[in-house]
Amino acid sequence: MSRIMVTGAAGFIGYHLARRLQKRGDAELLLVDNFSRGANDELYQELRRLPRVKAFDCDLCDPADVARLPDDVDTIYHEAALNGTQNFYERPYEVLRSGTLPTFYLLDKYARSGRMQRFVYAGTPESYASTVTKFNWPVPTDENVPLCIDDVFNERWSYAAAKIHGEVLVINACRQFGVPFSIIRYHNVFGPRMGDKHIVPDFLIRLRNDVAELHGHGDTRAFLYIDDAVEATILTGEHSATAGQVVNIGGSQELTMLELGRRMMQLAGRDPDSIVLHPSPAGSVKRRLPSTEKLKRLTGFQAQWSLDEGLLEAIRFYAPELLTDVAAAA
Template sequence: MSKILVTGAAGFLGFFIARQLASDPNNLVVCVDNFIRGENDSLYQELTSRENVQAITADLNDSAAVALLPDDIEIIFHMAALNGTQNFYERPFEVVRCCTLPTMHLIEKYGPLNTLKRWIYAGTSEAYASTVTRFGWEVPTAENVPLGIDDIFNSRWSYGASKMHGEIATVNGCRHFDIPFTVVRFHNAYGPRMGDKHVIPDFLVRARSGVFELFGHEDTRSFIYAEDAAKATIALGYADGAKDQVVNVGSEDEMTIRDLGYAIMKAANLEGEIVLHPSPKGSVKRRAPNISLLRQIAGYEPEWTLEEGLKKTAAYYLQDSEEA
């Protein structure tokens, strides 16, 4: 059996990745989370009750806790982070801590053991956001875009800068220990269990009270459903062509946040007027990835349309669904 460690497995994408990996009986999946943001809900309990899944509660910010993790791990999907736009502004130092220390501790533990066949790091498009905003970089944006920090005094950059640090730590740490690595730059994945600190669930949670509001309605984004993002990430984790590469994972279908709001209303059968607000300071005006490399390496094509994904997500948030 392949022994695979998934950090942040009780969170959003970590959960979907761990569940897809666990569907293969030849995998032994070790799920790690400290529940600072992840949920120990019925879905996670069902996952961790499977015979080929082991659950560990551990704070990866603590090097002593990391030292106690199993030694014989072959692949790591390092998904743990403190994400969510509201968290960037309200808990910026905690965001920095949770997005930097675990990466360093994990590489320092597993690097000398010589057991890892691949390290997969969860990067983010936030790492290059200022390049698009400041310098008008091409959108859809490819992986060779320069990374940058627009304003260190804006708390929003607590996340983007920390994940940029994670990419640098991944490249240099894995080179130092001769570990094959893949940096996956996610672009606005969405779906059930993603918390309420992102635009789609935030809109749906407000909608439960009959309030329809959108912030940054003129900004553009593209959205990938969690199942597709997990499928793409796992494919990259095993693809030889993804070794020592940065690869975008997302959708090239760019749309305004205003149009997203109307798409959510339609998918959820909601009626009402949407109140539109400007973006918070520092918000990125345009974002969509070029996914040519993902298609080339992993043969990736999405299985979920935006409409299908929004319907599934709306059902979860509006009906207190325990299905994801």
Template sequence: MRVLLLGGAGFIGLHLAARLLADDHAVTVVDDFSRGRRDPALEELPLDVRDADLTDPGSYRALEHGWDQIYMLAAVVGVRNVERDPARVLRVNTLALMHLLDWIEPGEPLFFASTSEAYAGGVTAGLVPVPTPETVPLVIEDVAAPRFSYAISKLHGEAAVLHGAHAVVGRFHNVYGPRMGHDHVIPELSLRAARGENPFTLYGGEQSRAFCYVDDAVEAMVRLMATPEAFGRIVHIGDDSAETGIADLAELVLRVAGADPVISPAPAPAGSVARRCPDISLLRELTGFEPKVSLEEGVRRTFAWYREHA
């Protein structure tokens, strides 16, 4: 197959590219590399890599058609980016997608990367259950709050692709692993543990999450794109097998690091939900997916990568 990865140089995109290549597909990556310099791992893969700004419609017009699969992963992500420049998040995430929908041909299979943040406001307001299915109401508590700009951009994206393309929407839930940057909880804990921080500040230890290792998330994506019944649907992607408290997660990371610091509790970041865990019954029903990588094994792999590349 010929596969197009838009935003394919990012965290999930790079892991997906490696998997698709291992399955003997021809892969083209389009990215603006706004996350920084090119990852050396990207240069080592036999990819067709194109540098382009997807907020410019000319970037799409320069692309050929005839793709067997298209994955839309391009977006500005990360709490710090969202808090610092919500207008950029809305502009980039919306324009890149709408230009794609203007360009894509009818019937070209599209995967749109969405997020559990789409319904996070409902969790905070106590309107949705946890574990959370796809059918819950989507709530934005305050459109003026910078934190919600990312969720708003993805809510718009879900509606746009379901009305404008042959698409499956995958809502990611706390996907983690090597190369995901420094602004997420497992890499951030790993880096501080590797540096020997003591006392060790623990933010929001009372909260809980269900973490999904990136290889499992990629497996779910590949399966969904091979499942005709998934198109036109929103499907939660994650690992519901081991919801974990942040305090327990920190204990695991420190044990993997061989560290035993004094723990200094601190409040959770403002606006973060107290609990997040997907109901992945629909994903199982459609594809037979089951997560394979335990949290301990995933943390060990992730910590080893960050210790080497810090």
């Protein structure tokens, strides 16, 4: 039986990924988190009690904690990071620290021996946001886009800088040690248990109190439901064609935040024209849409969830009382 480690397993993607891998039943799972952002909640407690699962409450920035982790691992999905826009501005040092040190320590411990089958690293479109905004790089954006930050004095880019560093680090360490790697750039994954800071839960939670407000309503994104993101992650982590590759994972339907808000209002049986609109927060990225051609070509991935189906699941989790009888039955 192989051994798979998921770091950031108490977080959003890590949790759902670990659940899916556990269900498959063909590997022992090592879950790692320090709960700096993810929750040690009932769902995580349930997951860690399941067969073939071992959970480690471990700060990956602490070398002594990392030393206590089991020695042999076949695959690592390195999802741990301190993200969240507020953190980029208020805690840039911690963002840089947890965006760099864990990757070094994990590579030192597990990749140096050359025995690992795959190191999968979670990157981000923030790493190329400046290239699109400042240098007019084409949208939809593919994986060949140069990575850059346009202002080293702007703390917003602490996260992007750490993730750019992470990509370069993983590529060079894994090549040097002879370990296959894959880098995933996730784009706007959404679904249940994603915290309350992202646009979907934030909008739904406020809608429970009859507040319908949107900031940056003209900005565009493409959303991917978590189950599809997990499927794409596992395909990328296991397919031979994705070894040594950077792969975008994201949706392909570009829509404005207003269109997204209107969809949520309609599903919740509210008047879509009643949303109060505010301008974009300073420094927000106006347009983001990944090219997902490479993911499809290399792995055969096809999304299974429509936007509405995914939003309904999010409403069921965050604000079930908003669902009309018709929508609830769908």
